[in-house]
Amino acid sequence: MHLIDRVYGEVTIDDPDVVALIACPTFQRLQGIKQAGPSAFAFPFKKVTRLEHSLGVYLLLRRLGADRREQVAGLLHDISHTAFSHAVDFIVSSAEQDHHEGLKPEFLERPDLVAALKTLGFKPAEFxxxxxxxxxxxxxxxxCADRLDYFFRDGLACGAATPESVARFLAHLTVIDRTIVFTNAEVAREATAAYALMNREWWASPTEAYIYNEFADALREGLRIGLIQKDDLLSDDASVMAILESSTNPLISEKLDRIVRFRPERLEGYSPRVIPKVRWLDPPVQVVGSYQKLSELS
Structure with a gap:
């Protein structure tokens, strides 16, 4: 399996059993789920899918020397994301905004994944x-590989990182005592600043709060009137959006219009019901024989 990856360049996956896992319909469903959720409708350049990210986490783990089982765990870590990624977390809210984690056993026990994992020598419960x-x-x-890969992909898509900066970050990563660390403090500071920019301007920005809350209102109304069933959310973005767009419900139509035709002036005086999860880094940096958190270095 050959692909051109936006982060890692030209790569080959030559393990036929891993390729067979990737080909499973349950895994391929992730191609229809944007990492940016409903924000991708307001900002079409946010094209990263959960499938692309999952492949990227696998590739990064392989690059860092993870064993085969952890590499497979990387492929499957987002297998249970519902349509529009974290949008459901704005309806069923939690501190970590990780509703999909509770659905993971249901997805991992689907027959196609069970069979592919058996060929690999693994059981669903291991993941x-x-x-x-x-x-x-x-x-x-x-x-961690998950955090780094979505940072690199989203950073490139949104302009908070460049191919050169991502290559520099990757070149200065290593593993010490099963912990991913930067080998250079200045590179760690640069990555931390870029990650903070992504959090401030995108992931936890007022714009994202607005878009996700407005979309949650549309989903909530769709569930209330029976337009959408909970199982529909286990499909993909296009399927759910088609159901919502077919509705004549004025609230749903209004909420979707506010997202697709987003205008910054809508943020004035807006108070979101649910606040997006805040993300930050204090990465470990290699020192002689071990590592220290960046904040602990003089």
């Missing part, structure tokens, strides 16, 4: 909990 894979997943503000 229920990403926290057992320290290169794949770490809590904020640590580095």
């Amino acid at each position: 229920y909990d990403d926290s057992i894979y320290p290169l794949l997943e770490r809590p904020l503000p640590w580095l």
Whole structure:
């Protein structure tokens, strides 16, 4: 399997059992789910899909020397994302805004994934909990493959990073004691600043809060009137959007129009019901024989 990846360039996946897992319909569903959720309708340049990101996490884990099981965990870490990614978290809110995590067993136990994982020598239950894979997943503000890959992809899409800066970040990553660290403090500072910019201007910005809350209102109304069923959210963005756009409900039409034709002046005096999750980095940096958090370095 050959592909040109926006972060890692020209790459080959030559493990036939991994390629077979990628080809599963349950995995391919992620091609229809934008990482940016409903924000992609307001900003069409936000084209990153959950499939692209999942492949990227796999590639980064492989680059960092993770074992085969953790690489597969990287492929599957977003398998249960509902349509429009985190949009559902603005209806069923939690501190971590990770509703999809609770759905993971349901997706992993689908027959196509069960069969593909069996060929790989794994069982679905090995991938229920990403926290057992320290290169794949770490809590904020640590580095992990998931966090780094979505930062690189979103950063490139939104202009907060350049191909040159991403290449520099990648060149200064290593693993010490199962922990991803930067090998250079200045590069770590540059990455931290770019990540903060992404959080401030995009992920947790007033604009994103507006778009996600307005879209949540449309979804909530669709569920209330029976236009949308909960199982519909297990499909993809286009399927759910087609249902919403078919409605004559004035509230749904108004909310969708405010997103698709977003204008900055709509933010004046706007008070979101749910605040987007805030993200930040305090990455570990390599020191002699070990590492220290960037904030602890003089």
